[in-house]
Amino acid sequence: SQQGEEDPQALSIQEGENATMNCSYKTSINNLQWYRQNSGRGLVHLILIRSNEREKHSGRLRVTLDTSKKSSSLLITASRAADTASYFCAILTGGGNKLTFGTGTQLKVEL
Amino acid sequence: DAGITQSPRHKVTETGTPVTLRCHQTENHRYMYWYRQDPGHGLRLIHYSYGVKDTDKGEVSDGYSVSRSKTEDFLLTLESATSSQTSVYFCAISEPGTSGRASEQFFGPGTRLTVL
Numbered sequence: 001s002q003q004g005e006e007d008p009q010a011l012s013i014q015e016g017e018n019a020t021m022n023c024s025y026k027t028s029i030n031n032l033q034w035y036r037q038n039s040g041r042g043l044v045h046l047i048l049i050r051s052n053e054r055e056k057h058s059g060r061l062r063v064t065l066d067t068s069k070k071s072s073s074l075l076i077t078a079s080r081a082a083d084t085a086s087y088f089c090a091i092l093t094g095g096g097n098k099l100t101f102g103t104g105t106q107l108k109v110e111l
Numbered sequence: 112d113a114g115i116t117q118s119p120r121h122k123v124t125e126t127g128t129p130v131t132l133r134c135h136q137t138e139n140h141r142y143m144y145w146y147r148q149d150p151g152h153g154l155r156l157i158h159y160s161y162g163v164k165d166t167d168k169g170e171v172s173d174g175y176s177v178s179r180s181k182t183e184d185f186l187l188t189l190e191s192a193t194s195s196q197t198s199v200y201f202c203a204i205s206e207p208g209t210s211g212r213a214s215e216q217f218f219g220p221g222t223r224l225t226v227l
Contacts (some may be wrong), residue, residue: 031208033215033216040221041220041221042115042201042203042218042219042220042221043154043201043203043216043218044218045215045216045217048214048215088153088154090154097142097159097161097205097207098144098156098159098169099156099216100156100170101146101153101154101155102153103151103152103153104153
Protein backbone atom coordinates (compact mmCIF):
# COMPACT_ATOMS: atom_id res chain seq x y z
CA SER A 1 0.00 0.00 0.00
CA GLN A 2 1.14 3.54 -0.70
CA GLN A 3 -0.73 4.68 2.37
CA GLY A 4 1.00 7.05 4.71
CA GLU A 5 1.36 5.64 8.18
CA GLU A 6 1.36 7.98 11.14
CA ASP A 7 3.24 7.42 14.33
CA PRO A 8 2.26 7.49 17.12
CA GLN A 9 -1.38 6.47 16.81
CA ALA A 10 -2.19 8.48 19.92
CA LEU A 11 -0.36 11.23 21.79
CA SER A 12 -1.25 12.97 25.04
CA ILE A 13 0.64 16.06 26.18
CA GLN A 14 0.26 19.05 28.47
CA GLU A 15 -0.64 22.48 27.18
CA GLY A 16 2.48 24.43 26.27
CA GLU A 17 4.47 21.34 25.27
CA ASN A 18 5.45 20.53 21.70
CA ALA A 19 3.80 17.70 19.79
CA THR A 20 5.56 15.75 17.07
CA MET A 21 3.85 13.37 14.69
CA ASN A 22 5.53 11.30 12.03
CA CYS A 23 4.40 9.96 8.69
CA SER A 24 6.08 7.29 6.61
CA TYR A 25 5.19 6.22 3.10
CA LYS A 26 6.37 3.70 0.54
CA THR A 27 6.51 5.32 -2.87
CA SER A 28 7.81 8.47 -4.54
CA ILE A 29 5.55 11.46 -4.05
CA ASN A 30 4.62 14.72 -5.73
CA ASN A 31 3.70 16.36 -2.46
CA LEU A 32 2.73 15.51 1.10
CA GLN A 33 -0.05 17.23 2.98
CA TRP A 34 -1.14 17.40 6.61
CA TYR A 35 -4.75 17.72 7.71
CA ARG A 36 -6.51 18.17 11.04
CA GLN A 37 -9.87 16.71 11.97
CA ASN A 38 -11.80 17.80 15.00
CA SER A 39 -14.24 15.28 16.39
CA GLY A 40 -17.29 14.91 14.18
CA ARG A 41 -16.07 17.39 11.59
CA GLY A 42 -14.54 17.33 8.14
CA LEU A 43 -10.80 17.53 7.58
CA VAL A 44 -9.05 20.88 7.40
CA HIS A 45 -5.92 21.37 5.33
CA LEU A 46 -2.92 22.54 7.37
CA ILE A 47 0.14 22.56 5.18
CA LEU A 48 1.51 21.19 1.91
CA ILE A 49 5.15 20.37 1.28
CA ARG A 50 6.43 19.51 -2.18
CA SER A 51 8.89 16.74 -2.90
CA ASN A 52 11.69 19.23 -3.59
CA GLU A 53 11.18 21.02 -0.27
CA ARG A 54 12.70 19.97 3.02
CA GLU A 55 10.94 22.19 5.55
CA LYS A 56 7.95 24.50 5.76
CA HIS A 57 6.50 26.64 8.49
CA SER A 58 3.03 27.96 9.09
CA GLY A 59 2.42 29.72 12.40
CA ARG A 60 3.08 27.16 15.16
CA LEU A 61 3.39 24.34 12.63
CA ARG A 62 6.64 23.04 11.23
CA VAL A 63 6.75 20.27 8.66
CA THR A 64 9.84 18.46 7.46
CA LEU A 65 10.19 16.06 4.58
CA ASP A 66 12.95 13.53 4.01
CA THR A 67 12.37 11.88 0.67
CA SER A 68 15.39 9.60 1.08
CA LYS A 69 13.77 8.11 4.18
CA LYS A 70 10.25 8.49 2.79
CA SER A 71 9.12 10.24 5.93
CA SER A 72 7.68 13.51 7.16
CA SER A 73 7.11 15.03 10.55
CA LEU A 74 4.65 17.59 11.83
CA LEU A 75 5.67 19.64 14.84
CA ILE A 76 3.14 21.73 16.73
CA THR A 77 4.89 24.10 19.09
CA ALA A 78 3.44 25.51 22.31
CA SER A 79 0.36 23.33 22.02
CA ARG A 80 -3.06 24.48 23.18
CA ALA A 81 -6.14 22.60 24.26
CA ALA A 82 -7.72 23.67 20.97
CA ASP A 83 -5.09 21.62 19.11
CA THR A 84 -6.79 18.46 20.38
CA ALA A 85 -7.77 16.64 17.18
CA SER A 86 -6.74 13.87 14.82
CA TYR A 87 -3.96 14.66 12.39
CA PHE A 88 -3.57 12.93 9.04
CA CYS A 89 -0.84 12.93 6.47
CA ALA A 90 -1.76 12.44 2.85
CA ILE A 91 0.47 11.79 -0.12
CA LEU A 92 -0.02 12.83 -3.72
CA THR A 93 1.83 10.50 -6.03
CA GLY A 94 3.19 11.72 -9.32
CA GLY A 95 0.80 9.99 -11.64
CA GLY A 96 -2.54 11.43 -10.65
CA ASN A 97 -4.66 13.80 -8.66
CA LYS A 98 -5.63 11.50 -5.82
CA LEU A 99 -4.50 11.77 -2.23
CA THR A 100 -3.82 8.68 -0.15
CA PHE A 101 -4.44 9.27 3.54
CA GLY A 102 -2.86 7.64 6.54
CA THR A 103 -4.79 6.37 9.53
CA GLY A 104 -4.01 9.42 11.66
CA THR A 105 -2.57 10.42 15.01
CA GLN A 106 -5.00 11.35 17.79
CA LEU A 107 -3.57 14.25 19.75
CA LYS A 108 -4.92 15.22 23.14
CA VAL A 109 -3.68 18.39 24.77
CA GLU A 110 -4.55 18.60 28.41
CA LEU A 111 -4.81 21.73 30.51
CA ASP B 112 -16.43 24.38 5.20
CA ALA B 113 -15.27 26.28 2.10
CA GLY B 114 -18.65 26.37 0.35
CA ILE B 115 -19.24 22.63 0.41
CA THR B 116 -22.44 21.09 1.64
CA GLN B 117 -23.44 17.47 1.93
CA SER B 118 -26.94 16.09 2.14
CA PRO B 119 -28.31 14.38 4.01
CA ARG B 120 -26.10 14.80 7.07
CA HIS B 121 -27.46 11.67 8.70
CA LYS B 122 -29.27 8.72 7.21
CA VAL B 123 -30.44 5.37 8.48
CA THR B 124 -31.50 2.87 5.87
CA GLU B 125 -32.08 -0.83 5.47
CA THR B 126 -29.99 -3.41 3.68
CA GLY B 127 -30.85 -3.66 0.01
CA THR B 128 -32.22 -0.16 -0.44
CA PRO B 129 -30.65 2.37 -2.81
CA VAL B 130 -29.11 5.46 -1.26
CA THR B 131 -27.87 8.66 -2.89
CA LEU B 132 -25.65 11.17 -1.16
CA ARG B 133 -25.19 14.62 -2.58
CA CYS B 134 -22.21 16.93 -2.50
CA HIS B 135 -22.71 20.52 -3.58
CA GLN B 136 -19.99 23.15 -3.97
CA THR B 137 -20.12 26.85 -4.66
CA GLU B 138 -16.37 27.20 -5.32
CA ASN B 139 -16.36 26.12 -8.98
CA HIS B 140 -13.50 23.72 -8.23
CA ARG B 141 -12.64 21.25 -10.93
CA TYR B 142 -11.95 18.13 -8.86
CA MET B 143 -14.41 16.46 -6.52
CA TYR B 144 -13.92 13.38 -4.37
CA TRP B 145 -15.91 10.96 -2.26
CA TYR B 146 -14.24 9.28 0.71
CA ARG B 147 -15.40 7.00 3.45
CA GLN B 148 -13.93 7.08 6.93
CA ASP B 149 -13.91 4.06 9.18
CA PRO B 150 -12.09 3.40 12.45
CA GLY B 151 -8.62 2.03 11.83
CA HIS B 152 -8.70 2.82 8.11
CA GLY B 153 -8.42 6.57 7.89
CA LEU B 154 -9.98 8.03 4.77
CA ARG B 155 -10.31 5.85 1.72
CA LEU B 156 -11.14 7.18 -1.71
CA ILE B 157 -14.30 5.79 -3.30
CA HIS B 158 -14.57 7.75 -6.55
CA TYR B 159 -13.42 11.06 -7.84
CA SER B 160 -14.21 13.43 -10.69
CA TYR B 161 -11.89 15.63 -12.68
CA GLY B 162 -14.62 17.43 -14.55
CA VAL B 163 -18.24 17.25 -15.63
CA LYS B 164 -19.03 13.70 -16.73
CA ASP B 165 -15.41 12.64 -16.06
CA THR B 166 -15.09 10.25 -13.15
CA ASP B 167 -12.74 7.51 -12.04
CA LYS B 168 -12.58 4.80 -9.42
CA GLY B 169 -10.76 5.02 -6.17
CA GLU B 170 -9.48 2.45 -3.72
CA VAL B 171 -12.87 1.14 -2.51
CA SER B 172 -15.28 1.67 -5.40
CA ASP B 173 -17.12 -1.67 -5.36
CA GLY B 174 -20.81 -1.19 -4.60
CA TYR B 175 -20.71 2.54 -5.35
CA SER B 176 -21.40 4.64 -8.43
CA VAL B 177 -21.10 8.37 -9.01
CA SER B 178 -22.36 11.00 -11.38
CA ARG B 179 -21.40 14.56 -12.10
CA SER B 180 -23.69 16.34 -14.53
CA LYS B 181 -22.83 19.83 -13.28
CA THR B 182 -19.65 21.36 -11.93
CA GLU B 183 -21.24 22.01 -8.56
CA ASP B 184 -22.81 18.62 -7.84
CA PHE B 185 -21.25 15.21 -7.28
CA LEU B 186 -23.60 12.37 -6.39
CA LEU B 187 -22.63 9.12 -4.72
CA THR B 188 -25.05 6.22 -5.07
CA LEU B 189 -25.14 2.96 -3.20
CA GLU B 190 -27.17 0.81 -5.54
CA SER B 191 -28.09 -1.74 -2.87
CA ALA B 192 -26.83 -0.75 0.55
CA THR B 193 -25.08 -3.32 2.75
CA SER B 194 -24.13 -3.18 6.41
CA SER B 195 -20.46 -2.95 5.41
CA GLN B 196 -21.24 0.44 3.88
CA THR B 197 -22.13 1.88 7.27
CA SER B 198 -19.62 4.70 7.53
CA VAL B 199 -19.05 8.41 7.52
CA TYR B 200 -18.82 9.78 3.99
CA PHE B 201 -16.90 12.91 3.14
CA CYS B 202 -16.89 14.93 -0.02
CA ALA B 203 -13.88 17.04 -0.95
CA ILE B 204 -12.95 19.50 -3.68
CA SER B 205 -9.70 20.80 -5.05
CA GLU B 206 -8.17 22.75 -7.88
CA PRO B 207 -5.07 22.02 -9.94
CA GLY B 208 -1.96 23.44 -8.32
CA THR B 209 0.95 25.17 -10.01
CA SER B 210 2.34 21.82 -11.10
CA GLY B 211 -0.96 20.85 -12.65
CA ARG B 212 -1.60 18.26 -10.00
CA ALA B 213 -4.37 18.61 -7.45
CA SER B 214 -3.43 20.87 -4.57
CA GLU B 215 -4.97 20.96 -1.12
CA GLN B 216 -8.43 19.54 -0.66
CA PHE B 217 -11.35 21.17 1.10
CA PHE B 218 -13.77 18.90 2.87
CA GLY B 219 -17.47 18.94 3.49
CA PRO B 220 -19.00 18.27 6.92
CA GLY B 221 -19.68 14.59 6.27
CA THR B 222 -22.69 12.29 6.08
CA ARG B 223 -23.16 9.61 8.69
CA LEU B 224 -24.81 6.61 7.05
CA THR B 225 -26.08 3.63 8.97
CA VAL B 226 -27.25 0.53 7.10
CA LEU B 227 -29.30 -1.83 9.26
